[in-house]
Amino acid sequence: MYIEDIAQVYEEEELNFATDEEEQRIRFKMNTKVSPDVSFTARIVNETTALFTTILPMNIPEAKRDAVALYLNRANWGLLLGNFEMDPNDGELCYRVAGCFEENEPLADEIVRRMTYVGFNMFDKYVPGVFAIVYGNKGPVEAYEEIEAAEREAQAE
Known part of the structure; x- marks a missing residue:
């Protein structure tokens, strides 16, 4: 797989993205319901792995990192595809998904x-x-229990 394969999908999605073929990376930003300017990177890591990373446009303040880490641990439990990560040094928060594929496919x-x-x-x-x-x-x-309660309410509707 090459970055051009992913770029073709993003062209079909009409996303405004930048490609770095040397780094085998694509970048773009998107507004979500909860935050504007969320960054995204798709990168070919090696012959059989692609990494898709969504990055919050703010870093978690140092005083809140331990609490957010505990929250993210709860959020990660049971997720089927991907996981949250937070850099304990600078507070960068992201969601990562790895895709595995056959070489040259x-x-x-x-x-x-x-x-x-x-x-x-x-x-x-x-x-x-x-x-x-x-x-x-x-x-x-x-915080976690409130998110899960809201999810249950939404599903019940």
Whole structure:
């Protein structure tokens, strides 16, 4: 798989992206329900792995990182595709998804789409809990339980 294979899917999606063929990387920004200017990177890591990373446009303040880390641990539990990560040194928060494929065989277009958009969807679901911790002084358990309760309500409707 080559970065051009992913770029073709993004062209079909009419995304405004930049390609760095030397680095085998694509970048773009997207507004989500919870945050504008969310960054995204798709990168070919090696002959059989692609990495899709969605990055929050703000870093978590140092004083809130431990609480956010506990919250993210709860959010990550049971996820089927991808996971949240936070750099403990600078507070960068991202959602990563790795795609594995056969050497010289591209991922199916629909798989590329799913791995691209899952991070944005997870941000919309779980970043409100991060914001509740950072700006609302909620604890990680309380923030997580509120997100899960809202999800149950939405599913019941």
